[in-house]
Amino acid sequence: MTTTTPGELTAPAEPAPPKAPPPATVRRHWSEHGLVFTLPFLVVYGLFLVWPLLSGIRMSLTNADIAGTRSDYIGFDNYAEALTDPDVWSSLWNTLWFTLLSTVPLVVVGLVLALLAHHLRVVAWLWRLSWFAPFLLPSGVVCLLWLWVIYPSDFGFADQLLAEFGLHPGIGWLTDTRYAMLSVVLTTIWWTVGFNFLLYLAALQSIPQHLYEAAELDGAGAWHRLRHITLPQLRSTTGVVLVLQLLASLKIFDQVYIMTGGGPDESTRPILQYVYQSGFTGYRIGYASAISYIFFALIVIVSLIQLRITRRRREENAL
Structure with missing residues (x-):
């Protein structure tokens, strides 16, 4: 413990060194991107819109019937027939x-x-x-x-x-x-x-x-x-x-x-x-x-x- 006599000045305390910044986060949490909130919508959107859309395009290129007994690829024959x-x-x-x-x-x-x-x-x-x-x-x-x-x-x-x-x-x-x-x-x-x-x-x-x-x-x-x-x-x-x-x-x-x-x-x-x-x-x-x-x-x-x-x-x- 150090003591000072009257009239003796004390040196000001040195400021504490700045804290090092936290390391950069490499992986962000899903909630920061909003995926937690949009994922249910994306799942429903994909199941009931995107998938039927792609499935219908595939089906239009076949001779599929309602019974599902055939589904042969025929290319754009259906489109050519429809246009005529x-x-x-x-x-x-x-x-x-x-x-x-x-x-x-x-x-x-x-x-x-x-x-x-x-x-x-x-x-x-x-x-x-x-x-x-x-x-x-x-x-x-x-x-x-x-x-x-x-x-x-x-x-x-x-x-x-x-x-x-x-x-x-x-x-x-x-x-x-x-x-x-x-x-x-x-x-x-x-x-x-x-x-x-x-x-x-x-x-x-x-x-x-x-x-x-x-x-x-x-x-x-x-x-x-x-x-x-x-x-x-x-x-x-x-x-x-x-x-x-x-x-x-x-x-x-x-x-x-x-x-x-x-x-x-x-x-x-x-x-x-x-x-x-x-x-x-x-x-x-x-x-x-x-x-x-x-x-x-x-x-x-x-x-x-x-x-x-x-x-x-x-x-x-x-x-």
Whole structure:
């Protein structure tokens, strides 16, 4: 022990040397990469999407049947046959025709209903519920309801209504090639327009109110506010609605299968119903798989084109 006399100065203590940094970790724990949280999803994704996708591609290159008695490799023969099959092209045209007939009304009607609901102040909840409720119904229930409405006889509500006004009843809503597809389109619009209506209504409620107040101060009328404020603000929502509606319409199956069965004269049979008939009625699973992937390629092309158009519009608006 050292002592110091009064007046003697003590030297300051030397600082402790810095601690050496910990050695670099060579192996990180899985939780630091998030693999613990994403692994269940990746397993389910691989089992129920990636594996069936690869298995279907393999099956499309064979002559596999539904019984599994044969699965010989035949290369691209199924694809070559599908491209020359007139039934493939006719069912594909029916699918595209349904998409053209249904997409535009579903977008426009959904927007109009949302505009009305947004400005409605009396029983607004009832208006919203009445248009969104059908979207919650299963496809079988919707089709049975509309079969009762447009059944082509005195039993159908539509024919009874026409008879009350002295008009010619007995229209073949589902048995005439002129009206069958239109009947399916009308059913689809009533059933699914509620989803587009809800998206537009949410987008309308997010538009800043001060834009309309400034326009009113400048003397802009209702039409000018709609044209120069509302519609431009809904442009991104319209792009989303259009993409979703195109994909949903291209995958039409339930309504046609229940209401018309693809008739009359296969005038309403979509491509997915022909895939079903080829695989489960014609027992040609390999051929049905090839048709499915041709249709899948078409959907991918449509989606890419639509996304490219949407991205170009966003870039032009940014400039």
